[in-house]
Amino acid sequence: MITGTAITKTFKQRGNVLGKREVPALRGVDFAIKKGGAVSFIGESGCGKTTLGRIIAGLETYDSGEIVIDDVAMSGLSHRHRQPYFRRIQLIHQDPYSALNPTRTIHQTLEAPLRLRARQTGRPRSWVDARAEELLSLVGIDPGYVLPRYPHQLSGGMRQRVVIARALTMDPEVLVADEAVSMIDVSLRLGILGLLRDLRERLGVSVLFITHDIATARYIGDEGELYVIYRGQVVERGSTETIIADPVHPYTQSLLSAIPVLHGLERPGAEQVVPTEALDEAQADEGCLFTRRCPFSTARCEAERPVLGHDGGEGGEDTEQLHACFHPRSRSVIPQGVRA
């Protein structure tokens, strides 16, 4: 179990002589990843979802807030003592082409972390090779074929499976999959998503899935939780199925409305929300972060910032579903299948 409370992070951009420009990447985010659970972070590029994923994987620092891993607060530990905790959280990179060292065979790539693991757990050296084969079989590729090869000899899908196998060498509790299928051929994406679902079921690994494509979040298994992130704030949170079927925040609705409709198979949702486009970078920091683009914005939205929580409005009955909006209303935005 991993929880985070009020995580903030601000990037300082190189500015002029007068000072640096500060760009808030995360504005007080809470999260919880249950053992064996599936949490998805959804949002546009630059919304902070990748930064949050990297913070959770221990690859990035945060300015304030607290991360608790298995009841141990990370803020109380030195950098050195945090490492064993963060090692249980492994990141799977978006790009399977740069995630593997082109000068090393798959065998070499898996051997190094497995040796380390063998030393940590007091296993004999002979365990390493057997484990490498076991892990590759687990991720669905033929060890005999893959082990002696270099990354360039494998397809994108196979590479991503190797990357997942490498992450599994550390017996992680959480896999952080950052856009893990966006660079994979369309016909193979479901294979990788299915593998993540499989690992949850078979190994009890939790999956933190970071993506801009909401539809893929459905495919990593049941009981998924969805966090919709906009400009560093979680604006809606709840079970994946509920939020997709019944979104109440206008930003979530915009994201869902933007998903293309497969004509002939689907017809568009009845109440699509088209946001004003954010072509202007200098956006207001007062009030609701989405107000400038929101078609339903009111005077209150411009003056006050809503916080994530329950609201008396529609959609509030599901206690699991939280949102940060003064005017939540459920709208039918997603494409519906055409009945044959």
Added chain:
Amino acid sequence: MTVTVMPDMATGTTRATLRRNFWRGVWRVLLRKPSRMAGVIIVLGFAVMGVIGPLLYPANLPRDDNALYAPPSLQHLFGTDFEGTDVLALVVTGARYVLLTGLATAVITVALGTVIGLFAGFRRGRWDSALMRLTDLNLAIPGLPLLLVLSTVWKFTSPLEMGLVLGLLGWGGVARAVRSQTLSLRERGFIEAARGLGLPTRHIIGRELLPSMAPYIAMNMLIAVTGAVYAQVGLFFLGVLPFDANNWGVMLNLAVFSGGALTTPAALPYLLAPLLAILLLTLGIVLIVDAMDEIFNPRLREE
């Protein structure tokens, strides 16, 4: 798609197999272009010349007072010098000093530059600033004037001494380049993954970063050899270093300033022979440099 297992790859993944595959790959890469083989042959030729060349001739090369500045003939392929010594013999026996200097310089340049550049780029922060200031200092040293001054007190009788000085003067460029390569490589997914897995820094630098930079380092090393050859030949040519008849630089000096090779044709072979040797050596190295990318990149090597 059917899976075809290549027999030679499936047999094993041991270090020995990998090494064998590597050298087989190197051979394939070299065979790909005739120019590369030519480069290898030239450089090997010089290496042989440097190792056994001096053994082929007596310690004191015979003089022939009757044939000063003799024109090329079957007996003296490149003619003779001012005291009637065979020019070819001078070039061959002089190769060892030149090559050893080049090698020593290259090793020192690349070793220092790589270590400093890698460390600065990987650690970043304070170490980086400190090491890069040191590098700037190194780059700012005016090499030639310093060497001229040094040569008045130090005679450089051993090629290794020469190589040491040239190497210590020349590592700055390599360090800067290696640092920038490291900086960009450390952002790559596989380096980050290695850190996330908790692999030791030793492993990350030695096994992940270094091999990715191998072509680059190898190229720098080869080019450092040519640089060192030019530098020391230049020093001897200027005459600031002690006289030694079978040194390529001294030969050039004598041919130009005593033999008048630029005005009379008699000493021309005496001038051309060492020049040709330098040119050939450079050419050989440049031809090999072309193969480095393919040798160290498994994708290009196996294709």
Added chain:
Amino acid sequence: MSRDSAAPEVRIRDLTVVYNTPAGELPAVSHVSLTLTPGTITGVVGESGSGKSTLALSLLNAVQPPGRIAEGSVEIDGLGDVLRLDGEDLRRTRGRKVGYVFQAAQNSLNPLKTIGKQLLDLGRSHDVEDLRALVADAKALLSRMGLDGARVLDSHQHELSGGMRQRVGIMLALVLNAQVVVLDEPTTALDMITQATILRIIREVHEERALTTLVITHDVGAVAEVADDLAVMYGGRVVEHGPIAEVLGAPRHPYTQGLIRAIPRLSGDISLARALPGRPPTLGTLPAAGCVFRERCEKRMEICETVEPATATYDGRSVACHAAGRPAPVKRREYA
């Protein structure tokens, strides 16, 4: 802006493009015939190695070595066979008649020059006499796409977001009044909302200017929104081509069926969705004889090993599959 004629028709006939590899010349595009109906948007969908980008480049006769157009023709109304043009004629054609919008992800704009300078360069290289009018046209086009024209023309590439760059790309492709427009992966690397906006713009501009448009993409969703016709490519062949609602709603080719089944969707039964077995072919792994898809095909028959299926027409669409004659379309209720 004046347009003297209606949208042209584009007829690709028997196009074969080969790449020179160590293993000899291998076809990236093999005997492709495709007609772009005037005034329609045709989407070309394919995975890596399908030859879709090579096909797009052929439309401008811009295949670079080691690639080579081996045979076939690309006829555009009012232009003739593009593949026979060369030198100056060919250069003029690109931009004037055929506009090309490069991948959004690529930095196809010069980072050192402002957009305005690049526009003027484009105008001069095509001997546009009235550069003022050109700039006015460009501004009009940009504001049509929701941008501040004057500001964008004064900007450098790095000052623009991905969506803005893509609009600039569309502007540069259209400003010389090209009537055939090719868009290569127009929405790759763009966010969902930006993607939706760009797709809407493509559709609207297409209609306003009476264009014949070709959209190349790996993402069925990206064309499903805008295209009238859909061509599915696999292994250098067009395996299915027809009106989009038909191709998506009742696919005939096993690859199209598998591809549609493999798309992550917002609604419908998750358990019925599955990835295609095997992996996309590369130039080197394409079988020399028989059907290129057979290794991943669930309807493989004996004949597929030896005979390449010919393209046949079934209710208004062309399919290249031996098994297409038998009615076994994807079950629609999977998505209901």
